[in-house]
Amino acid sequence: MSLQFRLASRNLFHDRLRFVATVIGIIFSIVLVTVQMGLYVGFRRMVTTMIDHSPAQLWIMPVGTKCFEDPSLLDERQRFRALAVPGVAEATPLVIGYAQWRLPQGTTTPVFVVGSELRGLGLHPWNVVEGRLDDLSVPGAVAIDQTYFERLGISGVEQTAELRDRKVQVMAVSKGIRSFTTTPYVFTDVERARTYTGTTPSKASYLLVRLAPDADLWKVQQALRDSLGNVEVLTAAEFRNRSRSFWLFGTGAGAALFAGALLGVIVGTVIVAQTLYSSTKDHLNEFATLRAIGSSSRYIYTVIIWQALLSAIVGFAGAAGIGKVVAAATAESALPVIMTPLLTVALFALTVTMCVGSAITAIVKVMRIDPAMVFSR
């Protein structure tokens, strides 16, 4: 093996304090980027949870609907026109909206009601751990998630509370249905959802569509658009994209996350560039000697780039470790930091790019060396 790697590692470890500072700088910067990007991935997933958990293949919605939580309404009569379109097997209303939940002890808290047909195509709670979905047909029955027990003043099934001044009874409890808005979801039947949210009986938030087995998604989508007129018809994938772009970019949340990540990269680049530069400056005499005894510039750059790469590897290992801890710690929260394999690979590539890019100032410094200085020192 060439001595370039040995020179690089010795240069790094020779000044331990500086090496530690470099690594801490990289860790700080990459953890910042990891958290921001992990939040981005987490947020991206969270904003489409409801769409992901509905078996609907097509979503019919009022024109201009920006995301799942959009409160605009359409006319339920559209449902019968939709059912008349060839290829549509099922079209059912979904009603969503905010409501006030009154705890047994009398205080109130806002909840987000999701009501759909209990039998057939709907949006039902998943991961039910207590009670049964079928029991939601009982008058006043709702399903909530155990995450929000305390907030809703509930500790298990069959307990009661009030929604819009009507008595409700928790008949099913799910696990892990969290909302990134932190407003608890309350699942119920579509008719009662209208009551709780104050929605006119002839209105619905969405019509969910399931296709006949051999129907073509795109053809049915087009046919629905032609026949229904003043609505939008999106595939589940299209609706996911629309929800994401609204929450991530319409609100500026995504831009803020990216800005945070960019800040991390800038901080990291400055720190690494600074320490590599000062290390190179300290070893300038050696680099000049290398040049005097005839090394190519490439040989010298390789030494500096090895220093950058070694710092990157050690720094990334530290940052990835911390990232894992953060991901584990936030896994059960409303907005988890999610580390996917792809994100991990991308972060490593970013760390390497950042460190090697930072080597440029050191390389420029070395390029200016006058090898003749070895005789006068």
Add this chain to the structure above:
Amino acid sequence: MSDIVLEATDLVHHLGQGAGRVQALKGVSLSLKGGELVLLMGPSGSGKTTLLSILGCLMTPDAGTVKVGGQAVAALDAEALAKLRRERIGFIFQSYHLFPTLNAEDNVRLALDVRGEWARAAKLASREVLATVGLGHKRKSLPRELSGGEQQRVAIARAIVGKTQVILADEPTGALDTSNGQAIMTLLADIAKDPSRAVLVVTHDPRILPFASRVVHIEDGRIVREEAVGESMKKVSNA
């Protein structure tokens, strides 16, 4: 008669800027033949280091030509000059310039490593040369664990391991006691016994005279005298 391995003609060179600008070389011609050990002597500030830097292709003269192995170097760019140095010239510096974080063997091996030579072969060659300079037992020592004389011997091993045609040494014995100085000069004189290789040593140390085949005297940027050791002094015309 041996071939000329290094030849400089009418070198003129200035150093410094503005009011501090001095003409360090004022028309110097010098050639080294294979099998020679030449001493370059002169008072401090006479231009010895400047001349050595130019002969070693570390500096480009303001005027005059340098040929290494018959090849003019004026047209070469920095990378080509570096290649020429690693292939043809070995350097020994007064302050050794060893790498403090590398052991003796790796310091020597560096001269071969910059040529891209195979690590295994380079290690063997480095050990062999370290043994030649009497440091076979210290190849794993770091420079700070070696005495001044030992460090200079490592530096010499680095300069000779590449078997370059030319060895340039700037006051190699300056920091050494007599016995270490003698040992080092013996090593250099042995190299110059090879008819294809030449050694140029800058020194003020008269104790080195017995090792030389020729002595060149420089004063105020000009060569003033040249004497073949053992022959009568011959005066060089200085135009």
